[in-house]
Amino acid sequence: MALPMAGPGGYGDEYSERASSLEDYKVTCIRFVRDISVDYIAWVDRYALPAEEDARRREGITSVVGRADEWISRVARSIRGVDVVMNDAIQKMAEATAGRPFPIDVTVGGVRAYTRARPGPVEVRLRASGRGARSAALGRHSRDERFRLESTFPASIAEGGLDGSPDASDLALLLDASGASRDDVVSFTVVVQETEAGEETDRRGVSTIVHIG
Known part of the structure; x- marks a missing residue:
């Protein structure tokens, strides 16, 4: 199966x-x-x-x-x-x-998972931590994409300054919803990798959907 x-x-x-x-x-x-x-x-x-x-x-x-x-x-x-x-x-x-073996929190306006925002730049806050001595870093959804992104309008998440695997303990991401209209929706997935001594030990994705209104 x-x-x-x-x-x-x-x-x-x-x-x-x-x-x-x-x-x-x-x-x-x-x-x-x-x-x-x-x-x-x-x-x-x-x-x-x-x-x-x-x-x-x-x-x-x-x-x-x-x-x-x-x-x-x-x-x-x-x-x-x-x-x-x-x-x-x-x-x-x-x-x-x-499941989620280590803490990951993704919010838009302080709300998780099913959220709402106005057209324009939308701040996405990522907070994650590894278990014990492990660290948490922003990963990639796939080899070609940092984030999974699907929307009813042209949307993007700024990747400037996100080279490599930036620390994910408290990271502000910027979702560009400037091209959105009322009742558009955008879904995105942020992937966090747990690392120890520079090696990835685990990874998880967290998906969020935003209703523009």
């Missing part, structure tokens, strides 16, 4: 071309998120975790399903917007399934 992950184009590309209406597409994607959550919970079953950690990961997956349902229904205003919310939910469920 392979753990499902959203690829570069996300899951929406496969279905959006066949969508007959926005409302029908919302229903399809809400069902898809609910259905795929079963696969993530099945992976938690396979891990045979201690009771407390098992419950934490299950609750994380279940919580994402509920919030994604709400955002697809009430926030998304276009098929592209539905895709962004759905793919963000898939990322978040994968992150909940994997």
